[in-house]
Every structure is written in structure tokens, then in C-alpha cells.
Amino acid sequence: MQRHQSGNTGKRKRRPGQFEGRRAVIVRVTGALMRAILIALAIATPSLLLPDITADAAQVVVLVAMVGALYTFIEYFSQFPTIIEFRFAPPVNRLRYFTAFAMILLLAVYQSGPALDSPISDLLQRVGQILVNAVDFPYSPVRLVILALPEGSSAAFIQDVRAAAGIAYLTSLCGLVAFGILVRVYGWPARYGAFNVWINLPLFDPTGGGDVLARLKRDSVVNIVLGFLLPFLAPVVVRFLMPMVDLHALALPQTLIWTMVAWAFLPANLIMRGVALARIAAMIEAKRRRTYAAAKAEGVLAI
Incomplete structure (x- = not known):
């Protein structure tokens, strides 16, 4: 025993x-x-x-x-959250990553086309030229980038910058369209589970003062407007800072790639964030209305 x-x-x-x-x-x-x-x-x-x-x-x-x-x-x-937003609200960060990675990959393949000497690189260069011609029109962000280049730049240098700006800008637009489909068609984030503001927006303090809904709407508008204007404002600012900035460094392929990625991806990221905040604000507002309506109905029934 x-x-x-x-x-x-x-x-x-x-x-x-x-x-x-x-x-x-x-x-x-x-x-x-x-x-x-x-x-x-x-x-x-x-x-x-x-x-x-x-x-x-x-x-x-x-x-x-x-x-x-x-x-x-x-x-x-x-x-626990630190800096990166929407960690628990997939697939926003995946879409961000693949948008940026597509920019980097396409620009790298385009810049190394003669060295790669492959049908894919040749096809990409031809398609890139066609797409760049579609977005290079007066007062477009791509045209402003070209106008910001120093006077006396060679034709080959201008063509490289023009192609890189066009590819990066078009890729960012494709990322924005994909995010819009994710929000409008697939109902992000409601269809992907409950959304927790604290863990998905670690830099947003709900107790920072004022109504959370009003602050979300304000931040949404600021992000969207800033993201829309940045591709236009950045070349103008660089043009004014011409004596302090050496744009001839863009002749280096790596410098050109990362400059164009930053110029195109950061505004697209801001617009994505603004649309996401607007969507979250709409969800909070709808939930408040349902809560108030339920409380009012219970009050009427109690009477």
C-alpha cells in the first residue's frame, strides 16, 4: 500500500x-x-x-x-507592446513589409539589370519605362523629383532617378490599393478578431487627455494629409536645401534605392496608418452608439 x-x-x-x-x-x-x-x-x-x-x-x-x-x-x-503598431491586427504589418520589400527588390533588379542580363530584368526595365511614363506628368511627384535634381545633370543620371522614382511611387500606390481593399472589402480589423487599442497602438495613450474618439479622428486626418503631401513637399524642400545636400550621391545605386524607398514608402505608411485610425475610430463610434441605444432601451423598459 x-x-x-x-x-x-x-x-x-x-x-x-x-x-x-x-x-x-x-x-x-x-x-x-x-x-x-x-x-x-x-x-x-x-x-x-x-x-x-x-x-x-x-x-x-x-x-x-x-x-x-x-x-x-x-x-x-x-x-508587451513597445513601438511597432498593429502587431496583433494582421495582416497590416505584412502588407507594409511586402510593399517595402517589393520596392527594394524592383529597384535593385532595375539598377542591376545590365549585370544580371536575364529575361526578367529586361522585361522589368521595359515595363518600368512604360509605367514611369504613365506617372511622369506635370506637377506629379515624379516630375518634382526630376526638377529637384541639380542643373547640368547628365541625361543618364536623370533617367535613372526618373525610373527609380516612378517604380517606387507606383509600388506605394499598389500597396495603398491593397490596403484599401483589405479595409473596405475584407472588413479589417473587425473580421480578424477583437481589436485592442493598447497592444496595437502602443504609442497612443488613451488617458492622454480628451476624448479618445476625437483624438483618433484628428490623428487620422493628420496622417492622411501629411502622407499625401510628403511626396510633393520633399523634392521642394530638397531643392531649397540644395547647397547643403549633395544630390550627386544619388548616382550610387544603393543610395538611390534607399532614398527612393524612403521617399515613397514613408508617405504610403502614413496614409495606411491614417486610414487604420479612421477605421478604428468608426468602430469605437459604432460601439458607443450601440451601447447608448441598449442603455436607453433598458431605461425605457425599466420605466
Whole structure:
């Protein structure tokens, strides 16, 4: 009897929660590691495709890729929000990433077209020229980028900048269209589960003062307007700062790629954020109306 009891007490029963906890950690580590690898790949893509990359430039790229991957891993491994928004409201961040990665990849392939000497690069260059001609019209952001170049720039330099600006701007527009479809057609974020403002908007303080709904609407308008104006204002600002900025550095393929990505992606990201905030504000307003209507109905019934 004692052996039987001691045998039973010697065996430790594992609770289901232990397996669930381990599984959650494994899933979180795997997801964070995959995202870190994707970030490092995006940063290193121009160096992997462009020819004539110096050893110093390669070392800098490797360092930046490692830092970006490490930060991404720490951010997504943590259970608590820090800086990155919409972590638990997929697939917004995936759409952001693939929009930026598409810009980087297309620009890198376009810039390294003669060195790659492949049918894909030749096709991309021809299609790129057709698409660039479609967005290069008077007062367009692409035309303003060209006008911001220094006087006396060579025709080849102007053509490279024009093509890069057109490809980056068109890619950002495609990302915005995809996000609009995600919101309007697929009903983001309502159809993807409950939306928690605290964990998805870590930089937004609901207790910062004022009505949350009014602040969300205000931030939404500011982000959309700023995102729309930035592609137009950035070349004008650079033109005024011409004595302080050496635009001839854009002749370097990597500098041109990252400059055009920043010029096109940051405004698109602001517009996406503004539309997302407007959508969240609409959801909060609709929920308030339902709550007030239910409370009013209960009051009437009580009377």
C-alpha cells in the first residue's frame, strides 16, 4: 500500500497548461525569428543583387541587417507592446513589409539589370519605362523629383532617378490599393478578431487627455494629409536645401534605392496608418452608439 502510494506520488502529472505555455513560447520564437530573417533579407537585397559592392559597404549592410533583425526579434518575442503598431491586427504589418520589400527588390533588379542580363530584368526595365511614363506628368511627384535634381545633370543620371522614382511611387500606390481593399472589402480589423487599442497602438495613450474618439479622428486626418503631401513637399524642400545636400550621391545605386524607398514608402505608411485610425475610430463610434441605444432601451423598459 505504501509502495503504491509512493509510486503515485513519485509520478508528476503534467498539466495541460504547461504544454500550452511551451507551445506558445515556441510559436512566438519561431514567428519572431522568421520576421527577423525577412527584415535582414530586405536590408541586404540591394547588396546581394547590385554589382561592384565594396567590402566596406558590405560590412555596413551586414551590420545594419543584424541590428534590424535583432530589434525585430526582440520586438515580436516580447509579449508587451513597445513601438511597432498593429502587431496583433494582421495582416497590416505584412502588407507594409511586402510593399517595402517589393520596392527594394524592383529597384535593385532595375539598377542591376545590365549585370544580371536575364529575361526578367529586361522585361522589368521595359515595363518600368512604360509605367514611369504613365506617372511622369506635370506637377506629379515624379516630375518634382526630376526638377529637384541639380542643373547640368547628365541625361543618364536623370533617367535613372526618373525610373527609380516612378517604380517606387507606383509600388506605394499598389500597396495603398491593397490596403484599401483589405479595409473596405475584407472588413479589417473587425473580421480578424477583437481589436485592442493598447497592444496595437502602443504609442497612443488613451488617458492622454480628451476624448479618445476625437483624438483618433484628428490623428487620422493628420496622417492622411501629411502622407499625401510628403511626396510633393520633399523634392521642394530638397531643392531649397540644395547647397547643403549633395544630390550627386544619388548616382550610387544603393543610395538611390534607399532614398527612393524612403521617399515613397514613408508617405504610403502614413496614409495606411491614417486610414487604420479612421477605421478604428468608426468602430469605437459604432460601439458607443450601440451601447447608448441598449442603455436607453433598458431605461425605457425599466420605466
